[in-house]
Amino acid sequence: MTKLRVHNLAVSLDGFATGEGQSFETPFGHAGQRLMGWFFPTSTFATAVGQGAESGGGSRGVDDAFAAASWQGIGAEIMGRRKFGPQQGPWQDESWRGWWGEEPPFHTPVVVLTHHARPDIQVGETTFLFRSLPPAEALALAVAEADGLDVRLGGGPTVVREFLEADLVDHLHVVVVPIVLGRGVRLWEGLEGLEERFSVEVTASPSGVVHYVFTRLPRSR
Amino acid sequence: MTKLRVHNLAVSLDGFATGEGQSFETPFGHAGQRLMGWFFPTSTFATAVGQGAESGGGSRGVDDAFAAASWQGIGAEIMGRRKFGPQQGPWQDESWRGWWGEEPPFHTPVVVLTHHARPDIQVGETTFLFRSLPPAEALALAVAEADGLDVRLGGGPTVVREFLEADLVDHLHVVVVPIVLGRGVRLWEGLEGLEERFSVEVTASPSGVVHYVFTRLPRSR
Numbered sequence: 149m150t151k152l153r154v155h156n157l158a159v160s161l162d163g164f165a166t167g168e169g170q171s172f173e174t175p176f177g178h179a180g181q182r183l184m185g186w187f188f189p190t191s192t193f194a195t196a197v198g199q200g201a202e203s204g205g206g207s208r209g210v211d212d213a214f215a216a217a218s219w220q221g222i223g224a225e226i227m228g229r230r231k232f233g234p235q236q237g238p239w240q241d242e243s244w245r246g247w248w249g250e251e252p253p254f255h256t257p258v259v260v261l262t263h264h265a266r267p268d269i270q271v272g273e274t275t276f277l278f279r280s281l282p283p284a285e286a287l288a289l290a291v292a293e294a295d296g297l298d299v300r301l302g303g304g305p306t307v308v309r310e311f312l313e314a315d316l317v318d319h320l321h322v323v324v325v326p327i328v329l330g331r332g333v334r335l336w337e338g339l340e341g342l343e344e345r346f347s348v349e350v351t352a353s354p355s356g357v358v359h360y361v362f363t364r365l366p367r368s369r
Numbered sequence: 370m371t372k373l374r375v376h377n378l379a380v381s382l383d384g385f386a387t388g389e390g391q392s393f394e395t396p397f398g399h400a401g402q403r404l405m406g407w408f409f410p411t412s413t414f415a416t417a418v419g420q421g422a423e424s425g426g427g428s429r430g431v432d433d434a435f436a437a438a439s440w441q442g443i444g445a446e447i448m449g450r451r452k453f454g455p456q457q458g459p460w461q462d463e464s465w466r467g468w469w470g471e472e473p474p475f476h477t478p479v480v481v482l483t484h485h486a487r488p489d490i491q492v493g494e495t496t497f498l499f500r501s502l503p504p505a506e507a508l509a510l511a512v513a514e515a516d517g518l519d520v521r522l523g524g525g526p527t528v529v530r531e532f533l534e535a536d537l538v539d540h541l542h543v544v545v546v547p548i549v550l551g552r553g554v555r556l557w558e559g560l561e562g563l564e565e566r567f568s569v570e571v572t573a574s575p576s577g578v579v580h581y582v583f584t585r586l587p588r589s590r
Binding site for chain 2: 330331337356
């Protein structure tokens with residue numbers, strides 16, 4: 149049974165998943181890199197940027213365990229358009245092929261949610277499918293593409309919130325970073341009572357972040 | 370050196386320290402008792418309500434350790450008026466002597482912050498001093514009353530926020546409860562960058578709550 153999974157979604161203590169003033173140069177706005185400070189020291193990150201085993205780089209603690217889990221058993225991804233690129237409105241040209249160069253890390257089909265149609269593109273082993281779909285239909289498409297594996301919901305926070313509101317998320321991993329951002333995009337808005345649909349497991353990391361794992365309770369029939 | 374300490378301040382994942390719609394019957398509003406659900410099973414609570422050692426009641430785990438710490442080395446308390454009673458505006462009569470009956474648990478002077486003057490009262494071993502004072506002056510009064518011990522800032526959340534904004538808090542213990550309240554009184558509002566003034570230690574409890582201990586960094590001279 150295919151699950152829809154969210155991983156490594158970092159929020160501040162006051163619940164902001166990104167800061168204010170996002171731009172091409174500052175994708176997290178005034179939050180800068182502070183929401184991902186727990187991730188950069190991990191072996192998973194070191195490996196992703198080519199400084200892994202060969203250089204002995206990266207921690208192997210609980211933060212790394214969670215970071216690595218994001219990549220296990222995933223057959224397709226769904227992401228919002230802002231994760232694919234910083235442009236807004238109709239595509240001015242179609243030369244933008246994502247942030248990730250010629251071999252994106254996904255190696256699966258990726259459904260990019262956008263109101264602005266564009267032909268699908270193949271970049272390395274990753275296929276990007278640009279679609280304007282409501283959450284349930286986007287999920288159905290991704291499931292069909294995932295070849296029996298799970299689907300990762302890659303963000304950003306507004307997209308995650310929409311799928312949570314539609315009660316489509318089976319696994320939600322949130323990383324609470326002990327900073328107060330004060331402004332930005334709130335993750336929890338509109339999700340009052342979320343905990344009634346999930347079991348919750350909590351792990352504090354020596355790095356100071358707290359990992360929350362929400363697992364969807366069995367749905368009654 | 371007297372410290373100003375906050376203990377057992379519970380907030381939801383989305384940062385609400387109390388719910389919406391507070392009243393005499395529902396002091397936490399729509400949050401009900403959910404923010405304090407971690408506290409009721411503790412030995413500290415069982416003892417406070419007379420079901421302690423003699424009945425073998427209450428847990429002795431990390432939640433209890435934090436609950437008990439609240440009472441160690443305290444010589445005075447500062448609280449907002451709403452913690453003292455549910456009335457608003459001028460006192461209609463002065464027969465209200467707090468929620469706690471004839472022997473309140475404080476056994477120290479308690480500074481009650483209110484814009485509405487009222488004579489001090491003695492209830493059991495506790496003296497309530499009703500004062501209209503800005504945070505720094507309220508603290509000075511409480512320090513003078515504390516006889517060399519620490520001062521506890523007892524809440525509510527708006528009062529705590531005011532003292533944090535004035536940078537008067539030395540120790541802040543926040544308990545994050547894994548629920549999404551959606552509405553109510555926000556603790557973190559206006560406190561952007563709070564973490565720069567504090568070191569933070571984080572402990573996850575098997576009960577599902579997370580204890581955050583903020584310790585004020587040494588002030589530069």
